[in-house]
Amino acid sequence: MDLRFTSAAASERERAAVDRAAGSQAPARDLLLPALQEIQRRIGWISPGALNYACRRLDVPPADGFGVASFYGLLSTAETGSIAVHVCDDLACRSESLIAGLERSGVPVRRSPCLGLCDRAPAALVTIAGEEPREIAVAPADASSVMRAVRGLPAAEPAAPIPQFGSAGLRLLRRAGQVDPESLDAYRASGGLLALRRARQIGPREVIREVRDARLAGRGGAAFPAADKWAAVAANPAPRYLVINADESEPGTFKDRVLMESDPFAVVEAAAIAAFATGCARIYFYIRGEYPLATERIRNAVDRMRHRGFLDGLDIEIRRGAGAYICGEETALFQSIEGYRGEPRSKPPFPAEAGLFRRPTLVNNVETLVNVPGILIEGGPAYARRGTERSTGTKLYCVSGDVERPGVYEFEFGITLRNLLRYSGCAIADLRGVLVGGAAGTFVTPDELDVPLTFEGLRAIGSALGSAVVMAFSRSRDMRGVLARIAHFFREESCGQCVPCRVGTVRQVEALKRGDTGLVKEVGRVMRDASICGLGQTASSAIESALARWPELMKEMR
């Protein structure tokens, strides 16, 4: 392209950062985000000179590059210090006193949406830019653990990553805390890679048939039958791509992080099986930018498996998110990988037909895929006998909020909300409500606790399982504040592309503040009906469900 640049020039360190990400390859737009991330990691912000250099290298118009850099929450286009302290101030963390304390001691705090560490709330992510960049997730965070991280000291990892640690009957979580997540030998000794071998023995068609017999439904939120998606992609012309959606950002959700951190080889094995079954020659992992340990473990697993020849014939790229909830939406995720702002596309066409780089693409959530090795080992029909008729298998639930033992729990579909809460040590007598499905989910009242946590069970009470968030709120919680935080979340995370969501999420914050239920509903309706993507379509869901269940909340607000 015939591009024109301002005179701002990059420093040597900035050029080196870009070159590290862009390599010696020919200009490729899809390396823009990795290049910007590398500048951020090494310099701490993206200067006009650095942007010019990255855009020149990758043949991207600088205005366009700036549009990308300014879209993502973890990239800074204004000069800042090399240390950034992102403190989660979302629903489960309730970190106001922590933030106040840190600010008093002069730490430059950046308020962050949910960091996906609700099981160890409150949470913070410390990033230190430099020649040896550091990213340290701190949870539980207090003033001293954050200050340790600011000095570059690693945070302590929890001894047991899950509350059910060691229980029999765990399937997806059976290796969590039991098997070394960094050792391929340990993984194989615990039954790893048998499923991949079986897949190669029986062939792609049979793999899809097993998944169909298992009646596996997608765990990302939409509960779409996995086998239908796989078959649709397999039937479309090559080249095809597999994208693993590990951009888990729904507030209160952390199950995919736990899977990637504690059983990364299983995630990679499952991805290899899915790629084999659908004839995808290239796999992209898109891992949430706030998940440094998960990224490191997946990278390690890929490297070790590749080194030993288990991934022959597969191209695998690991991409990181850069702080944008919207990129969990599949088409926004494609835009992000391709080097653009994470603005969702119109559907149709659907990803199976025209997805990443407009090629047929299979997109699956981490948890969905991790079910697959088990299905191949025991067979689809045996898998389908677990759970209920319409929700088969086991499910990971992300329990947080006012419970004694927050964390990821695995149960067969069908456990009631009451039993799950009891199991995690929730004082049910003191419960005001439960947020199911996350900020895009719905509130459930104490008299609805006998609902089975299945796709169909929740649908029957006008709720939805979503990303399986179960966040408990006791009577002492300020529910008005909770609703205001949810509304604020969508205002901050709207990509800004379509009017109903861009302006509607702002008007929702304002109408809530004024206590105007009528306007909240009208704005909710236009967002649900006319937004381009699921973010806008569900941005009023939790809020409207709360107002329907507790109409007195609005009176309190006025």
Added chain:
Amino acid sequence: MTEGPDPRTPVPRGPLPETPPRRAPRKVELTIDGRPVSAPEGATILQAARELGIETPTLCYLENLTPVNVCRVCVVELEGSRTLVPACSRKVEPGMTVHTDSERVRHSRKLVLELLASGVDVSTAPDFARFAERYGAQPERFAAGATVAQPVKIDNELYVRDYGKCILCYKCVSACGSDAQNTFAIAIAGRGFDAVISTEYDTPLTDSACVFCGNCIGVCPTGALMFRGEFEMRAAGQWDETRQQVTDTICPYCGVGCTLTVHAQDDRIVKVTSPAEHPITRGHLCIKGRFGWQYVNER
């Protein structure tokens, strides 16, 4: 001797051979507002609705740009679809049943207009008042909310950017980019309600890649982008379209022969546009055609 015609042989004279007739595209049958309509394959619901004389409001749509379907004011109800769909970009399919004036559609259109008008100055958006009246929009219901009000950007002699009037329709970005000019001087920056049209780091246009073709002004639906002269005349209370004469002529500069539409007030040229349906310009011009007429006023 290589194959093919000898370059020394002149092209045979005579009438030009006729282009073979294009095969008519297949027709798709659908129903809009209870009336059957047949539209060519690949057409949009918007085009099919126009065939029936149904007027659909649009803000981010323009015939000479790729639809981006972001304003959502053209949404229609499609039976079987969970959400409303944008008429401007959704292609017709056989058997579709579409409602363009249902209560659901009217509600969304009304709210979209209210959401926009409550945060953006739409006083110079020509179609806006008509749409607002048609759908009973009352933006004052959202008064005292956040707006995009901001100072006007004046950094060159030719045009101003008043982003307090910007509805983020993406049209200027498309026209500056691959839909017309291929200059890429501007893009959307920031996110959500804080998103804006911007050069890199808000660099002044004079230091940016802008070539001052003014095609962004030509496609802007709200007057956020405006000739500097028009902006100053409006500010002085002198702008009066009832006193303006509009004349089509041909650009005097190069051999392309672009059609110019000259707008003159009191015998002085005040701005130049080009018809969107013109086969050569498709509404787009270059700096000379768009701005190179001051000498006429200085005769």
